[in-house]
Amino acid sequence: MVTSLYLMPTGKCNCVCEYCYCPEHGKRGDSSLFMRIAESFTAHVCSSNPAARPQIRFTGGEPWLEEELLLDVTNHFFQRVPYGWVVVNTNATILPEESLRNFRGNKQLIHVVSLDGTESIHDSRRKMADGRGSFHEVVKGVKMLIDLDLPVYLNAVLDTESSNHLPELLSFISSEFDLNELSISIRYTDTDPMSPEVRYDLLKNAYSVASSHSIRLGGHHRLLLGSLIPELSCNAGSSTALIDPQGMVYACQRFVGRVKPDCMWTEDFDWSGFSSGQRPGPICGGDDDLYVGKRLFELYKKEYPEYLYCHQLDRTLFGVLS
Ligand code: SF4
Numbered sequence: 001m002v003t004s005l006y007l008m009p010t011g012k013c014n015c016v017c018e019y020c021y022c023p024e025h026g027k028r029g030d031s032s033l034f035m036r037i038a039e040s041f042t043a044h045v046c047s048s049n050p051a052a053r054p055q056i057r058f059t060g061g062e063p064w065l066e067e068e069l070l071l072d073v074t075n076h077f078f079q080r081v082p083y084g085w086v087v088v089n090t091n092a093t094i095l096p097e098e099s100l101r102n103f104r105g106n107k108q109l110i111h112v113v114s115l116d117g118t119e120s121i122h123d124s125r126r127k128m129a130d131g132r133g134s135f136h137e138v139v140k141g142v143k144m145l146i147d148l149d150l151p152v153y154l155n156a157v158l159d160t161e162s163s164n165h166l167p168e169l170l171s172f173i174s175s176e177f178d179l180n181e182l183s184i185s186i187r188y189t190d191t192d193p194m195s196p197e198v199r200y201d202l203l204k205n206a207y208s209v210a211s212s213h214s215i216r217l218g219g220h221h222r223l224l225l226g227s228l229i230p231e232l233s234c235n236a237g238s239s240t241a242l243i244d245p246q247g248m249v250y251a252c253q254r255f256v257g258r259v260k261p262d263c264m265w266t267e268d269f270d271w272s273g274f275s276s277g278q279r280p281g282p283i284c285g286g287d288d289d290l291y292v293g294k295r296l297f298e299l300y301k302k303e304y305p306e307y308l309y310c311h312q313l314d315r316t317l318f319g320v321l322s
């Protein structure tokens with residue numbers, strides 16, 4: 001049964017990051033279709049009353065470019081499913097402060113914001129469309145969310161260069177934002193994938209630095225432990241469905257543009273019985289992922305036993321966990 005709906009209402013963005021993961025770059029979806037999808041999902045949640053926390057997650061492109069749709073979907077969902085979550089993955093540079101004031105203190109409207117480092121590292125990778133670095137805008141956006149008492153989580157893309165500067169980032173987020181959690185994503189490129197050994201080394205270093213700053217880590221790498229820690233098993237394609245700007249249905253955001261969609265979303269979409277036939281192939285679950293997962297498991301056992309359990313941070317960051 002689908003309990004997490006991922007909506008990708010637009011592939012457009014006001015930023016031009018060096019590594020944009022959005023395969024639908026530039027395409028904008030039909031907002032009336034997305035509203036109907038959200039209404040249909042909400043009706044399904046209300047009638048099935050799932051044990052898992054139901055949620056709608058916006059991704060993109062920059063979802064806040066579709067402000068009206070985001071607000072309509074969020075209001076509709078919260079009115080009918082007051083215990084649900086709405087999670088927005090955003091660059092935080094165009095947050096609509098006035099509209100967000102109406103949600104002040106709402107702990108179920110969650111933002112996950114990309115911040116890759118302190119100013120020089122972040123700005124070398126993540127720029128606004130006019131070429132300016134986006135760091136100051138992002139910091140302003142995060143502070144606004146904190147002032148509005150809305151939950152905010154940061155995600156940093158990690159590679160060898162940014163890993164060397166991780167201590168500065170962790171000091172910054174704890175002193176500037178008083179945050180004690182961080183999501184990390186290992187930088188991924190189809191054409192030049194990192195070896196599993198390098199990925200593991202980056203993660204090992206990140207855990208060591210985070211531990212010395214009393215910061216908890218989360219991120220996609222946690223799903224690599226699914227075969228060893230059942231609570232971290234990814235349920236993409238049964239408890240999740242993602243709709244891209246064309247209205248096509250996928251199991252997972254990372255499959256968009258890489259595997260064939262399951263189908264086009266239609267009004268009779270079966271939320272209760274959806275079971276994706278997509279196979280992730282090289283995208284996830286291969287031998288390299290298993291290697292990294294196993295080594296992380298050993299690292300946790302030896303040095304960080306608190307990570308051997310699924311944490312609230314894991315569920316906040318990913319709708320694919322049951
Ligand atoms: S903010 Fe996200 S969607 Fe926009 S360009 Fe950067 S990576 Fe792509």
Ligand code: SF4
Nearest residue numbers: 223234236252254284
């Ligand atoms: S299906 Fe998607 S979320 Fe799940 S492990 Fe694969 S890439 Fe990650």
